[in-house]
Amino acid sequence: MEHKTDIQIAQECEMKNIVEIAEKLGIDEKYVEQYGRYKAKIDNSLLTDLKDRPDGKLILVTAITPTPAGEGKTTTSVGLADGLRKIGKKSVVALRESSLGPVFGVKGGAAGGGYAQVVPMEDINLHFTGDFHAIGAANNLLAAMIDNHIQQGNLLGIDPRRITWKRAVDMNDRALRNIVIGLGARTDGTPRQDGFDITVASEVMAVLCLSKDITELKERLSRIIVGYTYKGEPVTCAQLKAQGAMAALLKDAIKPNLVQTLEGTPAFIHGGPFANIAHGCNSVTATRMALKLGDYAVTEAGFAADLGAEKFVDIKCRMAGLKPSAIVIVATVRALKYHGGVAKADLNAENLEALEKGLPNLLQHVSNVKDVYGVPCVVAINAFPTDTQAELDLVQKKCSELGVNACLSEVWAKGGEGGKALAEEVVRLCDQPSNFSFVYDTESSVEEKLNAIATRVYHADGVNLTDTARKQLKNIVKYGWDKLPICMAKTQYSFSDDPTKLGAPKDFTVSVRNLKVCAGAGFIVALTGEIMTMPGLPKVPAAENIDVDENGRITGLF
Numbered sequence: 001m002e003h004k005t006d007i008q009i010a011q012e013c014e015m016k017n018i019v020e021i022a023e024k025l026g027i028d029e030k031y032v033e034q035y036g037r038y039k040a041k042i043d044n045s046l047l048t049d050l051k052d053r054p055d056g057k058l059i060l061v062t063a064i065t066p067t068p069a070g071e072g073k074t075t076t077s078v079g080l081a082d083g084l085r086k087i088g089k090k091s092v093v094a095l096r097e098s099s100l101g102p103v104f105g106v107k108g109g110a111a112g113g114g115y116a117q118v119v120p121m122e123d124i125n126l127h128f129t130g131d132f133h134a135i136g137a138a139n140n141l142l143a144a145m146i147d148n149h150i151q152q153g154n155l156l157g158i159d160p161r162r163i164t165w166k167r168a169v170d171m172n173d174r175a176l177r178n179i180v181i182g183l184g185a186r187t188d189g190t191p192r193q194d195g196f197d198i199t200v201a202s203e204v205m206a207v208l209c210l211s212k213d214i215t216e217l218k219e220r221l222s223r224i225i226v227g228y229t230y231k232g233e234p235v236t237c238a239q240l241k242a243q244g245a246m247a248a249l250l251k252d253a254i255k256p257n258l259v260q261t262l263e264g265t266p267a268f269i270h271g272g273p274f275a276n277i278a279h280g281c282n283s284v285t286a287t288r289m290a291l292k293l294g295d296y297a298v299t300e301a302g303f304a305a306d307l308g309a310e311k312f313v314d315i316k317c318r319m320a321g322l323k324p325s326a327i328v329i330v331a332t333v334r335a336l337k338y339h340g341g342v343a344k345a346d347l348n349a350e351n352l353e354a355l356e357k358g359l360p361n362l363l364q365h366v367s368n369v370k371d372v373y374g375v376p377c378v379v380a381i382n383a384f385p386t387d388t389q390a391e392l393d394l395v396q397k398k399c400s401e402l403g404v405n406a407c408l409s410e411v412w413a414k415g416g417e418g419g420k421a422l423a424e425e426v427v428r429l430c431d432q433p434s435n436f437s438f439v440y441d442t443e444s445s446v447e448e449k450l451n452a453i454a455t456r457v458y459h460a461d462g463v464n465l466t467d468t469a470r471k472q473l474k475n476i477v478k479y480g481w482d483k484l485p486i487c488m489a490k491t492q493y494s495f496s497d498d499p500t501k502l503g504a505p506k507d508f509t510v511s512v513r514n515l516k517v518c519a520g521a522g523f524i525v526a527l528t529g530e531i532m533t534m535p536g537l538p539k540v541p542a543a544e545n546i547d548v549d550e551n552g553r554i555t556g557l558f
Helices: 006-012 017-023 047-051 073-086 100-104 121-125 129-149 203-210 214-223 243-249 284-293 308-322 332-338 354-372 390-403 411-430 446-457 466-477
Strands: 033-034 040-042 058-061 092-097 114-118 158-163 167-168 180-181 192-194 196-199 225-229 234-236 257-261 266-269 296-300 327-330 377-382 406-409 462-465 485-487 509-518 525-527
Touching: 006 114, 006 121, 017 033, 017 040, 017 266, 047 284, 058 073, 058 308, 058 354, 058 411, 073 092, 073 114, 073 257, 073 296, 073 327, 073 377, 073 406, 073 411, 092 284, 100 234, 100 466, 114 121, 114 411, 129 158, 129 167, 129 203, 129 225, 129 243, 158 192, 180 462, 196 327, 203 214, 203 308, 214 243, 266 284, 284 296, 284 308, 308 446, 308 485, 327 332, 327 354, 332 390, 354 377, 354 390, 354 446, 354 485, 377 390, 377 411, 390 406, 406 411, 446 462, 446 466, 446 485, 462 466, 466 509
Parallel strands: 058 296, 058 327, 092 266, 092 296, 167 196, 327 377, 377 406, 462 509, 485 525
Antiparallel strands: 033 040, 040 257, 114 257, 158 225, 180 192, 225 234, 257 266, 509 525
């Protein structure tokens, strides 16, 4: 049988008009702003009008430490939502939007895969409804206003050497990491060093994802710190009077986007901060809508349970008053064998010894979810045709020793039908008692919070702050920012800050080289290891295989 690509499967789907999907959720057409036939924005006033309706159950999908073998977190999220519908439950899925950088780079899109996808997948993976462009424009408006302020006399006394606000573009472009601007004539600006972040790492992205409405959006934007004066005092967006214009650019972007799965399950896709360099969760507004409109709201957090899930718990849930009823941890036999030392080319062969060596990675994530976050969980084994029964049995045996069930998820090949067993287990878990708790108390010192994440979640011996980070910490305490939660910027490929340490490493410390205050988002970013806020394209970027024909039909998008 011919193997169909994700894009072929998506293009063969007969999508329902988005008005039908809205009607399925009971959304009145007055809240629906159509972007063509298959996409719509939903006005945030819907949340105000539904404020007295009880919330459904919140289900978080996370994963083991990612590998080149792939895990399938979004695929599982979509398939689980479809599976819940198959067993008669009213489900809604809430996901992040795709960044163009990974789409044209190496990781691919964020629309799921196989028969568990959200559609229209080409739109979702490319420009969608323009949210990221609006975020980039708002980010760059602030950057332009900073340099213009300096050019026009610098009344605030901004030190050009201490500007912390970077420009942003939604593309992996390493050449923009470190640049010099303002070259040329006197009227061309003040020369200084600058750089770009990828749009998903912009604080504006985090602000949009954590704001419940335009009013809160403006308040958060106004608190953004853009740099420091010659006297060392922080300069905010409010002092530059930029927040109103930035919010005007974001007035549509703050509205959640409604699309559908291949099986017609309603899907909100909104916001997309990376989880290795930002907080890794879709917007609070989209998640809240899913909770008000469904009995079960399935959402995901980027990368593994030590990154996205930790930030989901300690940042998103803390700020928005959310509480997950169950957590799904996605794993593949192939990825676990990779953690056990098998090369990518040899992952198709049965190897129980390597699987046993790689399993501690999964078991550590399970233990964190159960014992640190305090939430009932299930392991979803994302099935591959090469998995053997002996391998699947071993994973299930090791999970059951921790008191957790491992369900085979066949959603990639079978859609919702392949997610029914997982859906049944999730429904059972949602009725179990939960001891949901945060990893740390925000009243603790910054070092105590960093150490709590490192020791309790990464299983490290602790953190080590560089001299630069210690100087920044003094400033953080001086201005009263030390009570903010922490957003760890760390490699996704290891529990440690060293991407080569696979499995469940022990006897290591995490080195924090930079502490950056994101006062608008409401957290402190701790940069560890070699993590960067502007990725680069690989040697053979995915863009080389993407094309469009004379009829506008896109090919090569996985």
